[in-house]
Structures are given as structure tokens and as C-alpha cells.
Amino acid sequence: MDLLGSTSPARRSTPRVSPSRRRASAAAALVLCLGLATTAAGAAPGEQPDRAQPAERAQPSEQGRPVLGDDGAGDPYFPLAGNGGIDVDHYSLDLTYTPPEAAPAPLEGHLEGVATIRLTTTEKLRRFNLDLRGPEVSQVRIDGKRTRFAQVENELQVWARGLLHQGEEVEVEVFYEATTTRPTDIEGALYGWVTTRDGAMVVSEPDGSATWFPVSDHPTDKATYDFEITVPDGLVAVANGVLEDESSEDGWTTWTWDAPDPMAAYLATATVGDFELTTTTGPDGIPIIDAIDPALPPANSADLTRTPEMLEFFAERYGPYPFVSYGAIVDDDSVGYALETQTRSFFSVRAREGTVAHELAHQWMGNHVSPGRWADIWLNEGWASYSTWMWNEHDGDATAQESFEQVMAIPADNGFWSVVVADPGSLCLFCGAIYDRGAATLHALRGEIGDDAFFELAQQWVATYGGGTATTADFEALAEEVSGQDLTTFFDVWVHQPVKPTEW
Template identity: 45%
Template sequence: MIRRAAIAVLATLTIGGAAACTDSGQAGEDFSPGAAGIGDPYFPTYGNGGYDVTNYALKLRYDPASDRLEGTTTITATATQNLSRFNLDFRGPEVSAVTVDGAAAEQKRETDELVVTPGSGLRKDATFTTVVTYAGVPQPITSPELGTGGWLATPTGAIALGQPESASSWYPVNDHPRDKATFAVEMTVPDGIAALSNGVPGEKSTQGGWTTWRWTENEPLASYLTTMVIGDYRVTTGTHAGKPLVNAVANTIAKDSDADRAMARTGEVADFLATQFGPYPFDAYGGIVVDDDRIRYALETQSRPVYSDSFFSTSSSEWVVAHELAHQWFGDSVSIGAWKDIWLNEGFATYAEWLWAEHDTGTPVQTSFDRAYASVNWTDPSYDPGTAGLFGNSVYVRGGVAVHALRLEVGDDTFFRILKEWTAQKRNASVTTDEFIALAERISGKPLREFLMTWLTSKTAPPKPAG
């Protein structure tokens, strides 16, 4: 993600206090509730314990005239313990029914959690399918520290978007990047408006004045990287490198605008980044530009980033495209296991801006580093910034500075080998800073922990290295 305000300078699974219970139909086996959180210290209620999701399949219908969303979410998961019940994160509309493996299950809402109790316990390692049926008017998610996200109604549709939480406003989910899953959505909307989401477009069908749009993401993704954008958009479709490319720009933005021109370079930017980071990791390309004053940021929604139109006010706006496309490697394919590690996403995406500027305009990376180094507030850490600092400049700019310091320390050949091995070895995984340091030390043959942690967390500026 990059927020407009940020560019001024440039499970462990736990079972929380629940007593074990024995299901009467499975005598001798202890079954206990899954935890109501996945174990992230920043967001204790995000995610859930006791199961691992492999796929979400959504079949939804949305009427912009009433803002009513209705449909079902089918969740395929594997139990990681003997489960008597489990939670789903869900802030969405009223639930009318829940089934587990085809049988009716008890369900109740507890604040932002949907608590599901199946008719019999679920054994560890068993695959099970949960179907949740719901309908009503979804609401945004508002946080005093993190702003507003989730489901946002618009005059012609809606935008579902946000970090670190958004998915739970429109479908039940294990809402933490530690539990990645594949994703498919069918969204039925009135004829004449678009319903845009992640991944590969499927066949559209029309009946009775309604059109169903289908999208499939076959690579695992973190739930906050899912999106749904409904409304009046000019949609451009094609292929790039043998994969579908879908771009969309709100029709309230003038045709042939800077936004259109920047989106048209999506494939070119992705190809350049592949030379730096390794092969592009997904089955589709694209981007969506929205025109909504509530969204003043861009977000790396997997395979199809969403951009605020506010970024495209000049003829040289491709830096934000480079930033969000870099996240397809750093943040999407290789995801963080805890939110304190967010510099692994934003530091490398910021560095991608500098790499692209050197490639596209001739501005040396060293020049970008020098400017950034002079601007860093060294009292704010890049690693473990706290929830209030999650999207602060130090996560982005200081993170990028740390990346370039590593490059100068190990040399170009070793540095780019580190990046490519990291994205290859950790593809589809959720990772930590410790893992990155260990890989960098192994490849470089140098002890790098103290060096990197100084650049990421020291309260004073490290000596500036010569370029």
C-alpha cells in the first residue's frame, strides 16, 4: 500500500482459555474451540485458530439502488486441532444459515466474530466445508488509527478495499495474512456496470437485466488483498506475456488521462521488475483506478492493484504503479506473517520506485537513497513500528533506505541474488524479518543481523555509506 500522505518525501495458534470438551459422538477424543485470534500482537482478534483455509468461493448479488448484498460464501478448510467450534471474522450483513459438511450448524455473532458450532466435532487434519448464507447492507470498517476501509457504497456501486482489514466487511474469513487461500467470486450486478476483482476473468453471463462477473485467483492470497470494485468503469482487456491483462478506470475520470496512460504501462513496468525480482508470480495483470475522495491511497490487491485517481495528476505517475506492482512479489506472493514485519512489504516496494526511476528517467538509485536518507526521522523504526506507525513514512522510506544499505554492504550481484532467491524460496509463504536476515546471511556469507537491525531500528542515523 501507499497512502497519498506518505509521499511527501518522495500463529502460533492459541486456544484462549476454553476448556476442552468431548463430543458425545466421538467418545474418548477431546475437542476444543479454536482460538478467536491467530496470535498477532498488533491485532489480537484478527484471524482465528484451529483451522487453515484453502479456498473461498463467493456467489453474491449486489443492488446499488438499495446497497443490499446477498449470497453465500463457501469455505474449504483443514482442522489443525480437534475442533468443537470455530470462529470466522465477519462484520458483514445478517447471517441466515450456516452448514458444515452439508449439515446445519449453530451460529451466533459475537462483536466482529461469527462463532460456528458444527453438529459433531471436527477431527484434526480433516478437510471440511462451511457454507455461510447472508444478506443485508454491508458497512465500512472504521479505525481511529487506520482510517476507513472495507465495503464502501458509491453512487453507482461499491468499493471493497482496505489494509490491514477489509474482507470481513463483505464475506466471512480467517482475516490474517498468515492464513492465505485461493479465491473465486461470482458477483451479479445490474446490467451496464462492472464488477471487478482479483485474478483471471471468467465467462460473464446475463439474465433478466443482471450480469454475473466471475474472477478466480488460483495462487494463495492474504484476505486483505481481495477486492471488489463495482460501478461505471471503462474496462480494457487484453493479454500480456500470455496472461490476461485487465485495466479499469472510473468513467468520471476523463478519457486518455494520466491514469489511462499509467495503466497502459502496467505490463511494461511488471516486465522490468521481473528482471530485478524474478518471474512475475501470478496468472493475471492489471489495475483499477477509482475516483472516490475516501480512498487517498493505492493498495496492492493481488494481481490487480487499486489506485486512487489522486496519484495521477502529472504525466510521470508510473512510480506508484511500480510501487504496487513490486508488492506482487513483496507482500502478495511473499506475505508477512505478522504486521510488525510490514517493512518487508513497503521497504522493497519503495525501493522498486527508485529502481524504476533509474530505468525510466535515468535518476540513479543512489540519488533517491541520498534524498531519502536526509529525510528519515530516525526516532521512528521501520521494523516493529507499532499500530500507529504501520503506514508511517519510516516503514516506507526508512525501509527503502535499509534495502539500499544492504545492497551497498553485499554488492550488486549478491544483493539481486538475495532478492530473487527470497521471492522464489518463499513464494506463497508468510514470512518474518528473521527469515529474511537468515537468507541474506546465507547467500552473502556475512553476519548481517546487527547491520540490518541498526538500519531498521536504531534511534540515530547510521553512518551514510558511500555510493
């Protein structure tokens, strides 16, 4: 992510149905299952009605294994993000969205969704959770059969109809709807499904995906995705991956996207608006799909023409581009940041060259290799910021050494140096030090171990952990392995101490 306007960056499938049939099915589900968000779906005719159960923490079974999945993945910064007992393999999101009416009508949209989730249990379970915050659920099915559920705080609790054994593969369908507004994260920044006059801006770092679909919302539970997004004719729905189909019926257009590469939930998007789609071909035949708001002047997206050069530049340093496509969304909604949404980076109002490089580098560093804990976010932002330093040098601007010296010119008593880069706290995920001190750490490491070992480390990092997650400890260990050096003091000084490094 980039915070724009600051001196440093901060911040497979189920059978398809036609839009009309899908809306009819969703409507039928609502008729069958009306009720409060905290109550369970009703029973089928002749069955005993299901009842929502009170919230419970995981308890041991007779065999010593939990039968209630934990309500989080164990991240201390976001205790309710992610879920225990399950590993999601694939999300198929079938969404129908009605944007707000013109002003002065309220800035509220309406979202109807059916999420079909393929998951594998990682322990014996009677109940598991999904993250969901805002939408109201009308019905849940497991392998086609309706089952009990409840909504509590950040969680959708789902009861199996019987005991699920470890390693069991199940398909979960969740029918839901929401009046969409403009949710904010713990720092007050807009994120998740952000309603706009012409559609929606969907950018979810760190835990905003739960505002628009039921999800295991932590980077350690990556999955593949496909999307069917139905919007009024004239609007464009842009998601991750490649565009598979566009079809219109009865005043609605359905946009079908396929994202077959493992993806952390916060990187998923389903942005809707007045966009012009263009597709070009990048190095090695990579499709570059851009969605540009035509209300913006051409200069605001002109720097995207450098994308093919940047793809080649970073591939030489980090290895082959890891996904099926790339591209950008440039929207006219002034929210003040950019985000590295996987395969389709998002830019608010303008895609500036340095930010274009930053978000593209994230596709390797942050998207392909994601943080094992949110405390490790410097490995996302430090690498992306250092990538921009290297691109600037390549492009004839300031050298990486000059950028490093600018950081080191910050006085030792400046609060910038008080951030512990490897453990900044949940309210400092996007502090300047995460970006610039993170980048300076990498430049100092390059000087410590030499260019050959440094770029070998970069490629090994991507090759070893790509498609998954990794931590600061993993990075330190790999750096020592590749360089053959003891780097304990180096990393202690640079990422574990809240003081300005002076020697290492």
C-alpha cells in the first residue's frame, strides 16, 4: 500500500447460472430464510427448526481435539482475523450490486451475494467460523444441505450437520446481503467495500474483506477465486485475474473473472465504476488489463505505459512474474492511497511512476510472498519501497545510495526511529518507518553481504516462500544461509531496536 501525498509511501468453480435465475434463487432463499442476522436458517418442511447457538470458545473433545474451530488465526494484532480448524481452497463469489442513487440520495448501495467456499478441515470439528462483518446471512448450506449458523461480532459461526473429520473436504454456500456504506479500519481509513456514487471501491488491507464476503481473512489462509459480478448496464466490474466473460440480460451486465493463483483475502477486489478496459501484452505474453476512469485526464494514467519495462526490471531481480495477468485500476475517488490488489493494483486519482513501481514490486514482495503475521508487514513495504529506489536509479533519478542517505539524515531523536520495524503495533502498520526504514534495512543488508548474495537472497525468498507466507525470522534465517554470515547483530540493530542504527 502507498499513502499518497506524503514524503514516503505508507500505506474451482460451481455451475454458473444466468443473472435472472441467480437473482430469483437469492430471492427465494431470502423468502425461505427471513430472520435476524444472529439467528439460524430455518429448517426444511418437516424438520425440527434449527437454533442458533451461543458463542463458544474452542473446547476439547473426548479425544483431546477441539470440536469448535477457533475464531481467529492467532495473529496478535487482529485476534478475530482468520479462523482455526479450516483451510480454504477456493472462493466462488456471485455478487449482484446496485450502486447508490444520485445525490442527494444517501451514499448507500445494495449488495446481494452467494459465496461458495471449498475448504478442508484441519482438525475434527462440529463448528467452524468464517469472518463476516456487516452483511446479514439468510442461509448456509454444507454440501448442499441447510445447516445452522449464527452471526456474532466479527464471526459467522457454522454448525456442521454431523462431526467433520480432519482432512474432510466440504463445500459451504453462504447467502447474504448488505446495505453498503463506507467502512473504516482501526486507524479510521476507508477500506473494504467502500460505496461510491458510481459503484464501489474495494480495497481491503488489512482485514476489510470480511465487510463484503464470508472469508478466512488472514494471509496465512490463501485461496484461489472466481467472481461473477452483476451490475447495472453501463458499469464495469473489475476483479483479480483474467476476464472470462461479459454478458448482459434485462438491464444487467455480469462480469466473470478468474483468479487461479493463491491469494490472501485482503488482496481480492471487485471494484465497480465507470471504467474503460484496455488489454495489452507485456513481457512473456503477460496480459496487462487496465481499468481507467474516463473522467480523469489522460496524464493521470500515463505512467502506466512504463509497466512492461518495470515487469522486465523486477523479473530480472526477483524471478519470473508470478501471476496470470497484471494491470491497474485508476479511479476518480480521492481516498489518498494506492493498494497492490493482486494482479490489478489500485490507484486513487493518479498512478504516478514511483507508486506504479511500488505496487508492481508488491506482486512478488507481499502478494506472492505474504506476511506470516501482520507484524511482518515491513517485508511487504520495505521491499516495495526499496524496489522503487532501485527503479529510480535505473531510470536516471536518485540512486539507491542517495535515497538511503536521505533516510539516515533523519535525526536520531526523531520519532521515526522509535518504531520497532519487526513489531510496529497494529496502529503503525503504515507508519513511514515501515516503508523507509524497511527500505534502508535492505540497502544496508545489500552493503553488508554484497550484491551477488543480496540478489540471490531476493530470488531465493520468492522461490522458497512464493504462494505462501513468511516471517521476519524466516527472512533472517535465509539471509544467513545465503550469505554464510552471522547477521544477528545486523537484524537486531535494524529491525528489532527502537533506535537509529549507527553501527552494525
